[in-house]
Amino acid sequence: MKNTRIFALIIALVSLLTLTACGGTTPAPSSSPSASPSAPANTDAANLADTLTFAQGAEPRGLDPALVDDGESSKVIVNIYEGLLKYAKDSTALEPCLATSWKVSDDGLTYTFELRQGVKFQDGTDFNAEAVKYNIERQMPGNATTDMTYADFVYGYVTKVEAPDTYTVVVTLKDKNTPFLSNLAMSMAAPMVSPKALQENNGSVMEKPVGTGPYSFDRWDKGQDVVLVRNDNYWGDKAKTQNVIFRFISDNSARVVALTNGEVDMIDGIDATVIDQLKSAGMTVDQPDGMNTNYMAYNVDSPIFSNAENRKAVSEAVNVPELVQSLYQGYASPADTILPSFVPGFSSDIKQVAYNPDDAKTILSKNGVTAVHIITYSNVRPYNTANGDVLATAIQGYLSKVNVTATIDSYDWTTYKEKVKAGDFDIAFYGWTGDNGDPDNFMSLLSDKDPAMNISRFNDPTYLELINKGKTTPNGDDRNAIYKQLEQIQVDQNPWLLVSHSKLLSAYSPKIQDYYYHVTGNVFLSQMTKLK
Amino acid sequence: MNIYTANTKGLLPVLKYIIKRLLLLIPVVIGVSIIVFVIMRVFSPDPAPVVLGEHATQDMVDAWRQANGLSDPLYLQYFHFLIGIFTGDLGKSYYTKTPVIAEIMARFPATIELAISAIIFASIFGILIGAISAVKKNTLVDSAGMVTALIGVSMPIFWLGILLIILFSGILHILPSTGRIDILLQPKTVTGFYLIDTLIAGNFAGFWSAIRHLILPAVALGLYSMAIIARMTRSSMLETLGQDYIRTARAKGVTEGRVIRKHALRNALIPVVTVIGLQLGSLLGGAVLTETVFSWPGIGAYTVQCILKSDFPVVQGVVMLVAVTFVIINLIVDIVYAFLDPRIKYNKKEA
Numbered sequence: 001m002k003n004t005r006i007f008a009l010i011i012a013l014v015s016l017l018t019l020t021a022c023g024g025t026t027p028a029p030s031s032s033p034s035a036s037p038s039a040p041a042n043t044d045a046a047n048l049a050d051t052l053t054f055a056q057g058a059e060p061r062g063l064d065p066a067l068v069d070d071g072e073s074s075k076v077i078v079n080i081y082e083g084l085l086k087y088a089k090d091s092t093a094l095e096p097c098l099a100t101s102w103k104v105s106d107d108g109l110t111y112t113f114e115l116r117q118g119v120k121f122q123d124g125t126d127f128n129a130e131a132v133k134y135n136i137e138r139q140m141p142g143n144a145t146t147d148m149t150y151a152d153f154v155y156g157y158v159t160k161v162e163a164p165d166t167y168t169v170v171v172t173l174k175d176k177n178t179p180f181l182s183n184l185a186m187s188m189a190a191p192m193v194s195p196k197a198l199q200e201n202n203g204s205v206m207e208k209p210v211g212t213g214p215y216s217f218d219r220w221d222k223g224q225d226v227v228l229v230r231n232d233n234y235w236g237d238k239a240k241t242q243n244v245i246f247r248f249i250s251d252n253s254a255r256v257v258a259l260t261n262g263e264v265d266m267i268d269g270i271d272a273t274v275i276d277q278l279k280s281a282g283m284t285v286d287q288p289d290g291m292n293t294n295y296m297a298y299n300v301d302s303p304i305f306s307n308a309e310n311r312k313a314v315s316e317a318v319n320v321p322e323l324v325q326s327l328y329q330g331y332a333s334p335a336d337t338i339l340p341s342f343v344p345g346f347s348s349d350i351k352q353v354a355y356n357p358d359d360a361k362t363i364l365s366k367n368g369v370t371a372v373h374i375i376t377y378s379n380v381r382p383y384n385t386a387n388g389d390v391l392a393t394a395i396q397g398y399l400s401k402v403n404v405t406a407t408i409d410s411y412d413w414t415t416y417k418e419k420v421k422a423g424d425f426d427i428a429f430y431g432w433t434g435d436n437g438d439p440d441n442f443m444s445l446l447s448d449k450d451p452a453m454n455i456s457r458f459n460d461p462t463y464l465e466l467i468n469k470g471k472t473t474p475n476g477d478d479r480n481a482i483y484k485q486l487e488q489i490q491v492d493q494n495p496w497l498l499v500s501h502s503k504l505l506s507a508y509s510p511k512i513q514d515y516y517y518h519v520t521g522n523v524f525l526s527q528m529t530k531l532k
Numbered sequence: 533m534n535i536y537t538a539n540t541k542g543l544l545p546v547l548k549y550i551i552k553r554l555l556l557l558i559p560v561v562i563g564v565s566i567i568v569f570v571i572m573r574v575f576s577p578d579p580a581p582v583v584l585g586e587h588a589t590q591d592m593v594d595a596w597r598q599a600n601g602l603s604d605p606l607y608l609q610y611f612h613f614l615i616g617i618f619t620g621d622l623g624k625s626y627y628t629k630t631p632v633i634a635e636i637m638a639r640f641p642a643t644i645e646l647a648i649s650a651i652i653f654a655s656i657f658g659i660l661i662g663a664i665s666a667v668k669k670n671t672l673v674d675s676a677g678m679v680t681a682l683i684g685v686s687m688p689i690f691w692l693g694i695l696l697i698i699l700f701s702g703i704l705h706i707l708p709s710t711g712r713i714d715i716l717l718q719p720k721t722v723t724g725f726y727l728i729d730t731l732i733a734g735n736f737a738g739f740w741s742a743i744r745h746l747i748l749p750a751v752a753l754g755l756y757s758m759a760i761i762a763r764m765t766r767s768s769m770l771e772t773l774g775q776d777y778i779r780t781a782r783a784k785g786v787t788e789g790r791v792i793r794k795h796a797l798r799n800a801l802i803p804v805v806t807v808i809g810l811q812l813g814s815l816l817g818g819a820v821l822t823e824t825v826f827s828w829p830g831i832g833a834y835t836v837q838c839i840l841k842s843d844f845p846v847v848q849g850v851v852m853l854v855a856v857t858f859v860i861i862n863l864i865v866d867i868v869y870a871f872l873d874p875r876i877k878y879n880k881k882e883a
Contacts, residue, residue: 146584149585221715224712243716245715254826261708
């Protein structure tokens, strides 16, 4: 008897494996309508799939825009929520969203927003001035809790919010602060959350998000995926695809295989090594410039680089375009200014000092510079996909050609930040990932008093004055002209050598139409479609 | 009295034994809690900057530490943690603000489902290969079996996992590479085990999808254990086959097949069961790499992320949970022993 049972088991196992093999020859459809938990509605065209699947490298921290600070959360959040303002399609210029228009008073302290009418949150409550007031007051100085990571950045200047009528909101700031408008388009802190949902969930909608966006939250299977469904009451162009799934696949190569195997439709967080593999599998690679800058800073407090001449000479010794091409293989563009090209205030006619090793050699030998101390980080950063060691070694090579010996000390990121703060270096490597797409966010690095931000310790009264002027000038040509002047000061003074803007690499299946990955690193899925 | 208990057949001694073993859990819990608490405090970076991000000022950091009890003296922090363990409150994740119990329970079934599938795969194939190798000692079959075992022991899990993904998903396109189930077929959570939940819901497409997703990770995770079990079975079988009672059985005219199954294999399995139990325990803790490679939403990969983020409450909670599970699995193994080997008694002193 037992005999037969064991045989039956073996036969069952073998047939299971065989069946799997057979069943696999026709890839299973990504959705079978009968078993779907939320029955897909009719699609516009019969040949469109009802589900889009996006795979990212990590799980979101949470889905309450006030309580998170990570890009993985942000990608989901922008599909559920909206803010008063939003960014233009391929830049960080500002456009109306839940606010249809806004006025800034002449003293620059009072902002009056006219709200879009007839908008409802996904839980059916009305979006109105009271809701905006509730959201801002929640994160205002005094009310914000310690874990609201962006509250101070976005609303730190706010002293008062008023709702004079149902569709008007008046915000008062304590100082003039033009970047405030850019802050309101961010995916952190700024998106509007349903006050009712917040009240019902003890002031945190980390796992029960309710916004006004084109998709509403369906469920979150921890460690696996977040599922969103179309918000049929959306005020604008309704989402074209019924379901959206964000999946979390941490291993890079597994994410690539999941895309080529048809398990997911879009992936991001990839690096240059897998591009060929993706392209040969027929996938499309999307690569806009990212909102980040990779740079090498001179310590202007150090004996060598307190002399501006030496800073310029070392910059001249490095062939930036060649360096960027060899390190990043075309997946980063050489930088001439700290601003990425799509940020307002960027000027294409500003150029860093050009490669001129002969001039560099003359100046450095005249000033007796023979050795410099470089510190760097040992890991990969979003703005530097080769790691800090590789970058430092490349610079060391360029310096040896102008008879300067560089010693490199390399540390893990946490230790490195301490070393940078301590300031015992001539040259250090760093970078910046923008928050709100405002030029001030990049430019004010060099005016910051905190050496962890302004690692060059650059301190120039003219620069500081212009930064303050930029903060208080309304958006427009006058303001952009100020940032052009600031860019020019950087070129003249050489507090840093700008290296590159790294591209945002993502890939999608040929079935996906109207793919849209924004320069802020967010993916907007509502207008995308997928062919069956 | 002593003689009486010693001769008692039935459940009483077993129950006593179980209670004794369960009481032993208390010192284990305290010991493990001290170790994990100290390790997290000494070797992990400060969680505040990780949680608060790049914009955090020193004031914000201080306020956050205050709010999360991290500015208390260490002994007080430990005391709160210990109270929490015994009252079932493990705190909230620093990073997501979700209660640790909820975070763990959302993921633990996935790990158990994977570990049990892997151990079933490992046991069936390991015993089969080991037994056949022993019976056909020094033949080509034996060598093939032992080479398979050698490969199984030597191959790093993550590498094997990636090879399996590349072959079965990347090239052949016959199995999914990641996840537990086709997301749109996902059952309502009842037990958290998708194989069971889909059957409860009568969702056979979902059941099939769950099996397909389970095959590659279970094989990758189970191959090492399979190899260990195969080796153990083979050597144990060889020893048993040399025993006098096997010769006696053969002399009585029992068929060879029956000798092997009834007399040799059953007796050879006793040490193998110990190994299977230990392997299951280590699979629960050792699924980290498999979970990462296959994006399996289990506890292992999650814990590693939490260690990197210095999410103390979660790491502490997981370690406690795994320690308790380990002890319980060992207890189960010891009980299973008795059923396999009537010579084993639980009141050893008396016997």
